[in-house]
Amino acid sequence: MSQVNLRIDQIHKAIEREDEVTLNNLLAEVSASETARLIEGSAPEKRIIIWDVLDVQKRAGVLKSVSGDVRQYLIDNTSHDELLESLFLLQPDELADIDEDLPGTVINAMIAAMDELRKRRYNSVKHYPDNTAGGLMDTDTTAVRADVSILSVLRYLRLLRNKEGDMPEQLDSLMVVDRTNKLLGVLPLSDIVSLPTDTLVADILDHTFQAIPVDASQEKVARIFQDCDLLSAPVVDGNYRLLGRITIDDVVDVIQAQADAKVLSSAGLKNHTDMFSPILSSAYKRGYWLGINLVTAFVAAWVIGLFEAVIEQLIALAVLMPVVASMGGVAGSQTLTIVTRGLALNQIGRTNITQLIIHEASVVFLNGIVWALTVAAIALYWFGDPMLGAVFGIALMIVLITGVVAGIFIPLILQRMSIDPAVAGSVVLTTFTDAIGFFSFLGLAKILI
Structure with a gap:
């Protein structure tokens, strides 16, 4: 038995013994995505026991990872206040992916509590279908101008970290734009940390980057990442204005969802089928x-x-x-x-x-x-x-x-x-x-x- 299966078996035994201390300790060692799979593979009465002992941050990760039917079950069995605590920890693009499963009162309260920047990011992603590049992208692009030096870029990154408390996920490059937000190129982090600080961004930016149209299908996005070996890619509109960024973790989710859908559809089952549905x-x-x-x-x-x-x-x-x-x-x-x-x-x-x-x-x-x-x-x-x-x-x-x-x-x-x-x-x-x-x-x- 693998280490993961052994841990899952121990969690189920702790539930049967009603040993909450052991259950808490075991779940603390499991990632949010692993917890999501654990919940999906558990009977409904065990799902709610696991859900109830998770902290707010782990719940946020589980909500974005579980399939639709199971997510709906967890939402229906959670108070609105507890839901809001977890939702505030999700990125705007992650919120847009699951907001169709949320009660109207929760959505309204969530939007009302957002600051203007977060609200704008949420609305910009919500405008696009989930199965397109626009639905996948994160609007937090971390863009810089071409006429600044590496030193200015480093100062900007330090300021961003101090303000946000962390850097954007999967950040391997910065987007370079002009004053109209038109995408000019990308600036790899490897260049930022290795070149002289007085170097201008315009002199080293990469013009051979792969930009993705905002209306491209998620299948096309996955194919571009595969063909070009990308870790991230900018998303642009018809005028080549920068709208957002797609990262490799988003594409992995797409590939996994496609594989699951093909397995289920070959047996005549819909995607995200709950193995313990009524x-x-x-x-x-x-x-x-x-x-x-x-x-x-x-x-x-x-x-x-x-x-x-x-x-x-x-x-x-x-x-x-x-x-x-x-x-x-x-x-x-x-x-x-x-x-x-x-x-x-x-x-x-x-x-x-x-x-x-x-x-x-x-x-x-x-x-x-x-x-x-x-x-x-x-x-x-x-x-x-x-x-x-x-x-x-x-x-x-x-x-x-x-x-x-x-x-x-x-x-x-x-x-x-x-x-x-x-x-x-x-x-x-x-x-x-x-x-x-x-x-x-x-x-x-x-x-x-």
Whole structure:
């Protein structure tokens, strides 16, 4: 058992023993994000016990880290005064991320208690959707002018630290702007601490920086950080005026949320699903996805039913049918995964789709020949029927080719219909390969055997 799992086990045992002293000591050793995961993995009655013993600062970190349903549960079980104490410790962009879950009276009281600077920062972030660069950015940009010296910059940073009590999070560079707040470049902290203090900012600022448009999607932001190996990046409007800054910790949260969403959506579950959500609610949400799969299963069963008489005459067909459908599904899933990933990374377009089709067709053709001959030989050895082996091999070749074709075009069509291929692609593909596999195998058997 890992150290983290051991600590979690100790926390749950302390809750069961109602040992508040041990519980407090254990939770003090756990970060806010770890505490958030602990709360999400606990039954509702244990969640509130953990929540009640957390200090104000830890509660603030938990509120911004837990998923939506769990956050709503904690908010509903916390007094407005206690909520406000924790909310005051969050940054404006963090507040904007969770304010939809807060009661109206708490939001009004929170805004009323803000100073003008904090209120302006909050409103500027709130103006943008959460899934864009504007929703991710922190408006505390720490900007300087190009006509000042390194010495002036150092004095400014000391003044900022004395005033705020700390430096902005993930500060690796300062933004350089003109008098109209237009972004000119960035000034790395490494230059500030290593160059002569009489050096002018204009002489050393980095013009090759990567600025992010305020309306860029969070997926595009994550891709820019990955491609350029960034720790932070400025956010600008259409006139290149500096609006805010995005840091690597924000991007890590985006990447984690995307990964969670894909895992959940592949099973038909919504993002931020609470593992201990009410039973009736969970049954309803999952039942919808089960219903869709039931329909697709009946489609495959209907195809089999068309050849009921053939199957009754030759029981070997029933034995080999699952093999044909399974091989087509695997081949199609491999191509579907490649194409879906390519679409997500903007790697597939009109200029290379033809080459991709040729490449995938070549791969499946080679695999089809090898495995068609293999299964034909197995069927011949197993059942002693050369014609059955030939039908088995030909059907496998057909379903492998159609599976790959479907794996290419299904995600392209779904994307054109504004449907996420990662969510619906596998269901459509499975239905298609099962139906084609059964139809080709049983149809050939009816004609040739």
